[in-house]
Amino acid sequence: MIYLDNHATTPVDPRVLEAMLPYFTEHFGNPASRNHAFGWAAEEAVEKARVQIARLIGARDERGEPSGKEIIYTSGATESINLALKGVAELYHEKGKHLITTAIEHKATLDTCAHLERHGFEVTYLPVDRFGLVDVEAFKAALRPDTILASVIHGNNEIGTLQDVSALGELCRANGTLFHVDAAQTVGKVPLDVNAMKIDLLSISGHKIYGPKGVGALYVRRKNPRVRLAPLIHGGGHERGMRSGTLNVTGIVGLGKACAIAEAELDAEIKRLTDLRDRLYRQITEALDEVYLNGHPTCRLPGNLNMSFAFVEGESLMMGMKGIAVSSGSACTSASLEPSYVLRALGIGDDLAHTSIRFGIGRFNTEAEIDETARVVIEQVRRLRDMSPLYEMHKDGIDLTTVKWQAH
Amino acid sequence: MSYSDQVINHYDSPRNVGSFPKDEPGVGTGIVGAPECGDVMKLQIKVDEQTGVIADAKFKTFGCGSAIASSSLATEWLKGKTLDEALAIKNTDIVRELALPPVKIHCSVLAEDAIRKAIGDYQRKAQPGQES
Numbered sequence: 001m002i003y004l005d006n007h008a009t010t011p012v013d014p015r016v017l018e019a020m021l022p023y024f025t026e027h028f029g030n031p032a033s034r035n036h037a038f039g040w041a042a043e044e045a046v047e048k049a050r051v052q053i054a055r056l057i058g059a060r061d062e063r064g065e066p067s068g069k070e071i072i073y074t075s076g077a078t079e080s081i082n083l084a085l086k087g088v089a090e091l092y093h094e095k096g097k098h099l100i101t102t103a104i105e106h107k108a109t110l111d112t113c114a115h116l117e118r119h120g121f122e123v124t125y126l127p128v129d130r131f132g133l134v135d136v137e138a139f140k141a142a143l144r145p146d147t148i149l150a151s152v153i154h155g156n157n158e159i160g161t162l163q164d165v166s167a168l169g170e171l172c173r174a175n176g177t178l179f180h181v182d183a184a185q186t187v188g189k190v191p192l193d194v195n196a197m198k199i200d201l202l203s204i205s206g207h208k209i210y211g212p213k214g215v216g217a218l219y220v221r222r223k224n225p226r227v228r229l230a231p232l233i234h235g236g237g238h239e240r241g242m243r244s245g246t247l248n249v250t251g252i253v254g255l256g257k258a259c260a261i262a263e264a265e266l267d268a269e270i271k272r273l274t275d276l277r278d279r280l281y282r283q284i285t286e287a288l289d290e291v292y293l294n295g296h297p298t299c300r301l302p303g304n305l306n307m308s309f310a311f312v313e314g315e316s317l318m319m320g321m322k323g324i325a326v327s328s329g330s331a332c333t334s335a336s337l338e339p340s341y342v343l344r345a346l347g348i349g350d351d352l353a354h355t356s357i358r359f360g361i362g363r364f365n366t367e368a369e370i371d372e373t374a375r376v377v378i379e380q381v382r383r384l385r386d387m388s389p390l391y392e393m394h395k396d397g398i399d400l401t402t403v404k405w406q407a408h
Numbered sequence: 409m410s411y412s413d414q415v416i417n418h419y420d421s422p423r424n425v426g427s428f429p430k431d432e433p434g435v436g437t438g439i440v441g442a443p444e445c446g447d448v449m450k451l452q453i454k455v456d457e458q459t460g461v462i463a464d465a466k467f468k469t470f471g472c473g474s475a476i477a478s479s480s481l482a483t484e485w486l487k488g489k490t491l492d493e494a495l496a497i498k499n500t501d502i503v504r505e506l507a508l509p510p511v512k513i514h515c516s517v518l519a520e521d522a523i524r525k526a527i528g529d530y531q532r533k534a535q536p537g538q539e540s
Contacts (some may be wrong), residue, residue, distance in 0.1 A: 313446055315472040318489060319411070319419055330472075339446070351443035387425050387476065389450035389468040390443060405442030 002324045002369045005078050006303055006362030007157045007207075008187060010256065013210035013363070015333060016040065019257040023250045031247050032238065042249050053217055056259040057183075057202060058193030062223070072239045073252055076216035077184035078108040079232070080153070080203035083218055084180045085112045087229030088149045088201070089121055092178070097145025100124045100177075102134050103345040104161075105153050109182055112330025113151075124331075130347050131296040132161030139168055143175040150177055152190075152209065155185040158329060158342040158358060160304025162190065169198030178227060184216075185207050188262025189301060190270065194219055200227050206251060211258030215251030218259070254368030269363065273302035276361050280305055283374035288381055290394070292350060294329075294343060294356055303361035308352040309377075311391035312384045317357060320380035324373055329356035351400070411473055418477035423484050426466040428452045434463075436530025438522040447471035447515065449479045451522035453486055453494070455530055462494060467522075476500050476513040478519035490503045491527050497532035 003011070023045060031046050033039025048069030054060070070283075074080045089099070101113055103125050113123045124142045126134050134152065143150070150172050155162050165181055172179035180201040183192060187202075188209040194202055202219035204210055220242065221227045235244040262269075285291055290310040294386040309317060314330030329340030329352070339353035348356075359373070385391040390400060411419070427450070428435045434455045441447040448471065454464040465483035468475045481502060486494050502508070502516035 010411060092454040311470060313471050313475075316419070319416075349444065350446075354443070354446035387422060388466055388470045389439065389448055390470045392427065392450075393469060400443060405444075405448070406440055 002365070002373060003368075004361060004365065004373060005327055006360035006365075007160075007301075007358065008327060008360065009207045009213065010210045010362055010365065011313075012207075012212055013261060015260065015261060016211055016254045016257045020250045020254040023253050028249075031249060032236070036296050042247075042311060045256075046247055046249060046252045049252045049259075052260045052263075054219075054255035055186060056192070056205075056263045057219055058195055059219055067222070069240075070219055072218045072220055072242050072278055073247055073255075074216045074218055074243055075214055075248070076207070077106075077182065077203045077205035078216075080178075080205075080216050080218035081106070081108040081182055082112050083229060083232050084201040084203060085109070085116065085149065085151060086232060086344070087242065088180070088227070089116050089119075090230035091228045092148040093121070094355040096144075096148045097121045098124070098144055098147045100126065100142050100147055100150040102126045102128060102163075104128055104156050104159075104342045105134060105151070106157060106184070109151055109153065128345055129162075131154055131299070132342075132346055133296060133299065134163055134168070136164060136167045136171070140171050141179055143171060145175075147175065147177045150178060151180040151182065153182040153185075155183070155190065155301045155304075156295070156342060157185050159306045159341060159346065160185075160301035161296045162186070162299045162301065164299075165199065165237060166197045172200075173198045178225070185301060188259060188266065189303070191266065200225065200298070204255075206255040206258060206404075209255075209258045209262055212251050212254040215248050215255045215367045217255065262355065270302045272338055273361055276365060276367065277303060277305050277359075278372050280359060280361070280374055281307075283371070284377055291381075292352065294346065294348060296406055305359040305361070306356060308348070308356045309381050310352060310355055311394060312381050313354050313390045314356055317355075317377075317380055320384065321373075321376050324376060326360070327358045329358065329379070331353045333341045412480075414506045415473055415477040415508070417479040418506070419473040422463075422467075422476060422480040423428050424466045424480065424487075425468060427468060428454055428464075428466060433457065433533075434530070436526040436528070436533065437470055438525025438527075438529060440518050440521045440525055441471070443470065447475050447518055449475065449518050449522045451482060451519070451526050453526045453530060455491070455534075457534075460490055462491070471515065471518075472512070474506065474508055475515040475518065477506050478508075478515045479522065481505060482519045482523055486523065491531070494523060494527060497523055 029038030029042040032045040184205040204217040206215040294306040310369035314328030343353040430449035465486040467479040499520040
């Protein structure tokens with residue numbers, strides 16, 4: 001099997017697992033136990049992980065040291081996003097009830113925004129251009145005196161487009177608006193610096209960066225400005241009162257180790273993944289006509305390739321790619337029977353959205369796997385096009401947009 | 409969601425892929441679905457005009473594995489049937505044969521529709537001068 005769905009989740013790096021194991025059995029203490037060695041060992045481990053996370057995202061205190069105090073542990077990026085949005089909304093609603101986000105956010109953000117709208121908040125959903133980029137001027141124009149928070153996905157999980165968060169952060173800071181960045185796909189994948197980018201809140205997931213599932217973190221700025229958050233979960237006052245509950249020590253150790261590895265290997269990995277991605281793109285486009293790149297040609301996640309294979313439905317293509325795990329923006333893969341709202345937001349027609357495949361290349365993929373994937377994709381697209389009435393019509397010179405279809 | 413063995417079998421070895429010239433005598437063509445919906449089926453029959461029996465059938469489908477399998481199965485079933493027998497094929501027969509899950513029932517509906525459209529097209533062409 002070839003795993004090319006690394007945006008969905010990643011395997012735990014063996015080095016991460018090795019770091020975690022002693023904390024299941026030997027050092028099983030509760031970090032909140034302040035009066036014995038079991039608790040101290042656990043506390044030391046979670047504090048070390050805080051520093052490892054802080055280092056990776058450039059969170060620093062006034063002395064320039066990694067600022068672990070700004071890291072709040074959660075169960076994952078979905079909880080982090082919920083905490084950031086609802087937590088800010090609850091404590092800042094007297095200042096204003098307006099939020100800004102984008103049309104291509106992860107559902108964790110969109111569904112949370114919908115919840116806030118039901119509770120009296122107003123949310124502006126900014127559109128994106130055909131590459132998936134938010135227009136910085138439109139963002140600026142959307143900021144109002146009562147805009148308490150803007151939330152933007154740094155690297156989109158479907159199309160891989162990277163937003164210019166520095167520019168957006170600058171605008172938020174100038175407007176006195178808190179800036180939350182959903183960095184589930186970008187932490188450890190591209191350079192991040194919460195100070196240079198003027199980010200106030202940043203959501204992190206463990207399992208997207210070769211750490212375990214069920215653990216994540218939220219960066220919460222402590223100075224200039226100091227961000228206050230109402231907790232979602234009460235009880236015990238852990239994590240500066242923002243997130244109660246006994247800490248997931250093994251998961252946290254894994255998350256910390258995953259961050260440390262990502263930091264050490266970041267530059268080399270960006271280059272390697274970009275090369276693999278470009279190799280896959282080149283092989284496919286050299287062999288096939290009528291294939292389209294979805295997302296931005298350069299401002300994108302190194303490991304992300306999203307392409308539409310016109311006249312071939314995505315689910316049927318995945319079915320033919322036996323032994324290769326990818327995902328599709330096709331409706332047929334979802335329960336809703338609606339094609340991807342992200343591709344729609346880019347202005348990509350439903351016809352092409354149905355033919356899209358997302359390749360998510362990761363740390364453990366090899367050049368041989370990429371070559372094999374390209375070979376299978378090319379073979380299957382050709383086979384399915386021979387079976388496609390649309391390809392036949394296209395080859396006969398029929399403009400498919402002029403055909404009167406009998407849709408169900 | 410995993411696919412039934414029957415669907416995989418038709419997907420891997422589709423029966424009767426291809427096209428007849430639309431205007432050839434005895435040929436009826438049914439095209440259903442839309443690219444925006446992710447499914448387009450083209451189903452064609454070739455009727456022996458002496459016996460009134462469907463001598464051959466072909467399909468081309470843009471769609472998921474279940475849509476491909478539904479149309480492939482339909483062409484298999486059509487061969488050797490009279491038009492009345494062909495019209496008796498129900499989408500539920502296809503659902504049963506391919507063990508389609510509820511979310512894929514629309515694929516079988518599309519196939520039944522394509523059969524009806526192909527037969528209608530043949531009948532229209534066989535009776536020149538009569539508009540349907």
